[in-house]
Amino acid sequence: MNETQEMSLILDGVTKRYGKFLAVDNLSLRIPTGSIYGFLGPNGAGKTTTIRMVMSIIYPDQGRISVLGHPRAEEIKDRLGYLPEEKGLYKKMRAGEIITYFGRLKGMTRSDAKRRSKELLDRYGLPEWHSARCEALSKGMGQKVQILASLVHNPELVILDEPFSGLDPVNVEVMRDLILDLKREGKTVIFSTHVMEQAEQICDFIFLINKGKKVLDGPLSEVRKSGGEAIQLDYDGDGACLKELKGVSRINDAGKTAEIFLEDGTDPQDILRALIDKISIRRFDLSEPSLHEIFVRAVGGKTHE
Amino acid sequence: MNKKTVLIAAREFNENLRTKTFWLGIFVFPVILLLSFIVPSWLDDQKDIRHFAVLDQSGWLAKDVESRSAFPDIERIFKEVAERQKAGKADPEWPPILKGLAPSLAEMDEKTRNKYAQSIVQFESIKDAIPEVLAQIPEAKRLEFDQRMKELRAWWGKLSAGEARNELGSFSLAKQNYELVNFETEGISVEEHRKILEEKLKAGAIFAYFEINGDPVTGSGSFVYNSRNVTDSSLKNWFERHANAAVRARRFQANNIDQSLVEKIQAPLVFAKKTIDKDGKQEDVDQQKTAHSFIPAAFVYLLWITIFMMAQMLLTNTIEEKSNRTIEVLLSSVAPFELMAGKIAGIAATGLTMIISWIIFFFLIVKFALPAMDMKAPFDITPLLTDPTFLGSFVVYFILGYLLYAALIAGIGSVCNSLKEAQNLMMPVSVFLMLPLFAMMPVVQSPNGGLAKILSYIPPLTPFIMMNRAAGPPTTFEYVVTTILLLASIVITFYGAAKIFRIGILMTGKPPKIGEILRWLRAPVGAMPDVESEDRQS
Numbered sequence: 001m002n003e004t005q006e007m008s009l010i011l012d013g014v015t016k017r018y019g020k021f022l023a024v025d026n027l028s029l030r031i032p033t034g035s036i037y038g039f040l041g042p043n044g045a046g047k048t049t050t051i052r053m054v055m056s057i058i059y060p061d062q063g064r065i066s067v068l069g070h071p072r073a074e075e076i077k078d079r080l081g082y083l084p085e086e087k088g089l090y091k092k093m094r095a096g097e098i099i100t101y102f103g104r105l106k107g108m109t110r111s112d113a114k115r116r117s118k119e120l121l122d123r124y125g126l127p128e129w130h131s132a133r134c135e136a137l138s139k140g141m142g143q144k145v146q147i148l149a150s151l152v153h154n155p156e157l158v159i160l161d162e163p164f165s166g167l168d169p170v171n172v173e174v175m176r177d178l179i180l181d182l183k184r185e186g187k188t189v190i191f192s193t194h195v196m197e198q199a200e201q202i203c204d205f206i207f208l209i210n211k212g213k214k215v216l217d218g219p220l221s222e223v224r225k226s227g228g229e230a231i232q233l234d235y236d237g238d239g240a241c242l243k244e245l246k247g248v249s250r251i252n253d254a255g256k257t258a259e260i261f262l263e264d265g266t267d268p269q270d271i272l273r274a275l276i277d278k279i280s281i282r283r284f285d286l287s288e289p290s291l292h293e294i295f296v297r298a299v300g301g302k303t304h305e
Numbered sequence: 306m307n308k309k310t311v312l313i314a315a316r317e318f319n320e321n322l323r324t325k326t327f328w329l330g331i332f333v334f335p336v337i338l339l340l341s342f343i344v345p346s347w348l349d350d351q352k353d354i355r356h357f358a359v360l361d362q363s364g365w366l367a368k369d370v371e372s373r374s375a376f377p378d379i380e381r382i383f384k385e386v387a388e389r390q391k392a393g394k395a396d397p398e399w400p401p402i403l404k405g406l407a408p409s410l411a412e413m414d415e416k417t418r419n420k421y422a423q424s425i426v427q428f429e430s431i432k433d434a435i436p437e438v439l440a441q442i443p444e445a446k447r448l449e450f451d452q453r454m455k456e457l458r459a460w461w462g463k464l465s466a467g468e469a470r471n472e473l474g475s476f477s478l479a480k481q482n483y484e485l486v487n488f489e490t491e492g493i494s495v496e497e498h499r500k501i502l503e504e505k506l507k508a509g510a511i512f513a514y515f516e517i518n519g520d521p522v523t524g525s526g527s528f529v530y531n532s533r534n535v536t537d538s539s540l541k542n543w544f545e546r547h548a549n550a551a552v553r554a555r556r557f558q559a560n561n562i563d564q565s566l567v568e569k570i571q572a573p574l575v576f577a578k579k580t581i582d583k584d585g586k587q588e589d590v591d592q593q594k595t596a597h598s599f600i601p602a603a604f605v606y607l608l609w610i611t612i613f614m615m616a617q618m619l620l621t622n623t624i625e626e627k628s629n630r631t632i633e634v635l636l637s638s639v640a641p642f643e644l645m646a647g648k649i650a651g652i653a654a655t656g657l658t659m660i661i662s663w664i665i666f667f668f669l670i671v672k673f674a675l676p677a678m679d680m681k682a683p684f685d686i687t688p689l690l691t692d693p694t695f696l697g698s699f700v701v702y703f704i705l706g707y708l709l710y711a712a713l714i715a716g717i718g719s720v721c722n723s724l725k726e727a728q729n730l731m732m733p734v735s736v737f738l739m740l741p742l743f744a745m746m747p748v749v750q751s752p753n754g755g756l757a758k759i760l761s762y763i764p765p766l767t768p769f770i771m772m773n774r775a776a777g778p779p780t781t782f783e784y785v786v787t788t789i790l791l792l793a794s795i796v797i798t799f800y801g802a803a804k805i806f807r808i809g810i811l812m813t814g815k816p817p818k819i820g821e822i823l824r825w826l827r828a829p830v831g832a833m834p835d836v837e838s839e840d841r842q843s
Contacts, residue, residue, distance in 0.1 A: 057636050057811065074640065082637035088630030090316075092323055104312055105638040150634065 007066075008033045008157045008188040009054060014063030016049055016212075023049040025212040027063070031190060031205070033156075036183050038203035038220075039192035040291070042299060046212040047192040048085050051161050054190075055082050068157060078107045081155030085162050085192075087146050091135035096121060098134060099149045106153035113152060120148040124174060140171040147178065158182055160191040164198050176202055196291040206291070208298055215298040224288035227297065231260040231268060231286055237279035245274055252293060259293055309639045310647040317622070317651025318658075330659050335666035342675060346475070354466040355540045356486045358502055358514040362495065362526075366517050369551035370544060371485060372426060375461060378478040380422040385476050387411045387418060400472055402460050406453060417441055425454050483540055486511055506531060513540055521552045522559060601775040602749050604699050605741060608772055612706050613738070615656035616714045620727050622652060623718030623810075632810050641807040645719075649711040656707070698775050705788075706768030708795050710734075716802035719809030720816050730816065741769030752777030761787050764794035801826050 009031040016024040024046045031037045039047045052058045054065060056073040067073045073080055089098055096117050103113030121130050124144060134142060147163060160179075164172050179202055182189050193199055199206060199220075206223045208216040216223050234257050242251050242258055247266030252259040260271065268286050275281060321327050359367040386403055389395055390411040395404070410418060420438045427433075430451055442450055464472075466484040473481070488505070490498050502514045512532060519526010530541045557567055626632060626648070635644055713734065721727040740760075748757045752774040760770045761779065767787045771779060779787075808825050809817075817825075 052633075055637050057633060073637075077638055080637065082634065084630075084633035084637070086630040086633050088628075090320065090629060090631060092320055093316075101312070101316055102634065102638065105309055105635070107308075146634070150637075 006033055007031060008068055009190070010064075010066040011050070011054070012064040012066075014050070014053060014060045014065060016046075016053060016058070016060050022212050024053070024060070024209075027209070027212075027214055029207060029214070029217065031188060033188050034183065034186050035204040036179060036189045036191070036202055037205045037207060038199035039190060039207050039209065040194065040196065040199055040295060041192075041209040041215075042194060045209045047209060048161055049212075050209070051085075051159055051190070051192060054159060055080065078153060079156045081150040081153070081158040083147055083150045083158075083160040083163055087143060089134040089137075089142055089146060092133060094131045094133055095126065095137065095145045096130040098145065099152050102149040103152035106155075108153050116152050116154075117148070120152060121145075124148060124178060140167050143167060144171065144174065147175070151178075151182070155187065157188045158190070160189065162193060163191050164193055164195060172198070196295055200291045208295060210299040216294065220291075221288075223294060224291065227289035227294045229262070229286060230289040230293065231262070231271060232283065232290075233258045233260060233275075233281065233285075234283035235275075235279045235281050239279070241275065241278040245271060247271070259290060261289065261293075307643065310643045310650060313635075313639065313644060313647025314650035314654060317648055318654045321618075321651070321655040327655065327659070331662050334663045335670060338667065338670055339674065342670070343678070352482065353512075354470075354481075355483045355512040356510070357483065357540060357544075358486050358488060358505065358511050360495070360498055360502060360514060360516045360518075362519065363517050363521050366521050366548055366551060367485065367515075370547040373547045373551055374479050374483075374543070376423060376426045378480050379425060379457075379461070380419050381478055382473065382476060383410050383418050383422050384415075387413065396474070398472060398474075400460060402453070402456050406457070413441070425457055428454075430454070479543055483543060502531075506533060509533075515544060521548070522555050599749065599776075600695055601752075601773050602745055604695060604775070605745055605769050605773045608699065608703055608706065608769060609738070609741065611656060611660055611703065612710055612768075615652055615707060616710045618655065619648065619652045619711055620714050620718045620731070621724065622648060623715055624721055624724060624727060627719070627722060627810065636811075641810065642803045644810075645712075645715050645803055645806045649708070649715060652711070653704075653707060660703075694775050694778060698772050702768035702772050705791050705795065709765060709768075709791065709798055712795065712798040712802040716798075716805040716809070719806040720812060720822065721809075722816070726816050737765065741766055741773070744770065745773060748773040749776075753779065758783070762790060764791045767791045804828070 007030050009029065011027055011029040014024060014027045015022075027046075027050065039050065041047050049058070053060050054067060054073060065071065065073075068076050068079055070076050093101070096114075099117035099120065100110070100113040103116060104110060108116070118130065121127055126141065126144060126148075129137065129141065129145075134145065137145060143163075143166060147160065150160075151158065163175055163179075167175060176198070179189050179191065203220050205218065206216060206220050207214065208223075216226070218226075236256070239253050239255065239258065242253055242260070245251075245260070247263050247270065248260055249263045250261045262268065262271070272281075272284055361367040382403070383406075386395075386399070386407050387410040390407040395407055399407070413421065417438065420435050424433075424435050424438050432439075432451075439447075461480075464480065466481055469478060469481045488498075488501055490501070493501075499516070502511070505511045506514060512534065514531050516527070516529040516531065518528065521528070530544075532541075554564060557564055632644075639647070714731075717730045717734075718727055721730060744756065744760055744766075747754070748760075748770060751757065757770060757774055757777075760766050761774065761783060763770075764787075767790065771784070771787060805822060805825055
């Protein structure tokens with residue numbers, strides 16, 4: 001089996017140093033074609049450095065990268081879509097113009113790029129902004145325009161660095177739909193985030209990095225299963241009683257929802273019984289732990305957020 | 306240039322076209338140019354007429370000055386009238402006497418015309434006129450000429466400074482600026498006369514008065530110029546010049562020396578200025594030729610200003626690009642070198658558009674606007690059009706010089722986050738760039754001298770110095786060698802700048818130290834050396 005044909009991106013022992021600072025340490029990854037792959041990690045973990053190396057914006061000190069079967073992204077720039085962490089637009093250009101411009105930089109003809117830019121703006125709820133200057137756009141709107149600009153040339157592999165940052169819930173939804181659309185079209189999407197809920201909702205695969213080292217990597221379901229079982233609780237009332245529960249190893253109490261991890265041998269039914277008179281339970285659900293819990297456990301609870 | 310570079314350049318150009326600064330730059334220049342022609346002449350017109358009086362105890366000096374000063378004025382009027390008549394631009398506002406004279410003046414050569422002017426001032430009748438003038442006029446026409454001379458003299462005698470200004474406009478005559486005022490002095494003593502003049506001066510009725518206390522011919526006694534304005538001595542100089550000529554003439558007379566003999570003796574020896582052209586042929590050096598050797602200096606200024614202006618644009622632009630945060634997206638589509646080259650080309654297109662529009666405006670103004678306003682440019686532009694060395698070298702050296710400095714500046718701009726940081730790094734470059742300006746005069750005076758030759762071989766100075774030497778001109782050998790050196794340094798600078806640009810453009814935080822930049826230059830292409838200030842957020 002020729003693996004490279006199924007894998008859109010392969011990293012093999014990639015290491016990057018900035019002076020004495022080890023940004024990415026001996027990282028290996030395989031990202032299958034057609035999947036949504038979430039790069040998770042606290043700020044400063046090495047997500048952006050990894051992505052920049054994939055895009056050939058910076059080069060690894062050691063290791064090998066294969067993007068769509070090529071050792072360097074430079075050779076196939078026109079098949080990649082990239083939304084960097086540093087996002088900006090030319091203020092004086094119009095939204096439609098800027099999308100067209102980036103399309104042309106990716107090798108599209110003027111008419112193709114124009115047509116596609118209009119199509120994308122119409123499809124993702126910005127038709128009336130086609131000829132608005134970028135300086136007049138709100139932050140969320142600007143970000144949408146940038147994402148569309150990175151997709152205008154129909155790339156096979158799309159890399160989005162923090163696509164959700166700074167967006168309101170409505171736009172988060174639009175962005176999520178957009179990523180799912182890409183998957184439906186058979187494209188590979190990599191995106192980075194430090195907000196676990198977003199990853200949980202759409203990722204096929206999760207890659208968790210901390211201090212430059214890979215912590216977890218695999219299909220979302222497997223990653224979650226690796227965390228054991230947990231009780232997901234939605235409740236109303238005074239949560240103080242949660243702390244008195246016995247046979248519990250850890251509780252993440254968020255006030256209205258809580259995640260309860262049991263010690264070995266504890267019966268979930270006992271927990272339910274202990275709680276039922278004290279608080280009003282809206283949901284009691286025995287399942288895999290949340291990504292948040294896995295994340296916190298994996299980085300030893302010492303994230304820099 | 307590849308397609309992506311062209312795209313980037315085109316976007317850069319388009320964006321610049323949308324800025325106010327660009328259009329301001331295009332239109333401010335012709336306005337300034339036009340004003341620089343109009344304002345001085347307008348200010349000149351606005352200068353008050355200088356009224357003056359003379360306390361003349363000699364009894365003849367003031368009169369002599371007046372009649373002598375008429376000669377250059379009339380000569381000038383004839384010249385202007387003749388030229389305009391020939392050009393078909395006779396002014397309907399001219400007084401009738403000039404209108405009548407104009408056709409015959411237009412037919413005379415310059416020498417005859419001047420003699421004619423002299424006759425009118427000096428002699429009562431055509432019969433006394435200078436023989437050469439007389440010979441020009443057929444017997445039948447002499448009476449008519451005689452009549453004209455009388456009319457002209459009568460007109461001139463009555464013409465006041467104000468009328469001269471109104472009727473003759475831009476002839477710049479002494480008559481238009483200085484006017485003798487006579488006060489009623491019949492039967493009063495010198496002391497009383499002086500008192501009156503003092504009062505008038507205090508009251509501002511006159512600008513100045515002259516006192517002739519003694520005999521000018523022997524030079525005994527005192528001669529005084531009184532004025533409240535001690536800075537503007539043009540009136541004093543003008544009066545002195547003509548008084549001296551008058552006094553000298555009287556001295557000759559007193560010593561029985563024939564005036565025409567004196568003129569013969571004093572006739573100056575004039576050396577005709579000639580030079581040898583490229584083919585070894587002798588040619589005359591006229592004014593045009595002299596202007597010729599200064600044109601390069603003007604071009605050096607233009608070259609210097611434009612290269613600097615565009616370098617500044619590129620610097621601002623690169624830094625703005627960094628703060629726009631569009632660099633990374635761009636780098637995912639184009640190579641850093643393509644981006645840098647595109648920017649450099651885009652700014653070049655912007656700058657060239659501006660310069661070309663300036664050159665067009667310049668020609669339009671000098672060729673059409675000024676003549677339409679009855680003004681002349683203070684220089685002749687024909688050599689610019691006839692000698693391709695100037696415009697040709699300008700274009701070539703502009704492009705080469707720009708490329709060299711642009712690469713340098715793209716490199717510098719890429720490592721800076723603010724204009725202030727950039728200006729610090731630019732300092733050594735700016736100081737070095739003062740050199741061609743300092744060297745300008747020595748190089749103009751000896752375009753093929755040792756200094757000029759040595760400086761030509763220093764690539765960053767080559768464009769300026771070689772442009773400066775264009776009137777020399779340098780040998781073909783020099784052109785070839787200096788151009789090769791320049792091209793080589795452009796390539797090297799681009800290579801180095803691309804390396805710095807590649808790393809610097811992604812950097813945020815403190816600009817790197819020179820040592821660090823040198824390390825980047827030594828690193829192989831594509832490697833990312835240790836960048837201490839790289840932001841570590843991931």
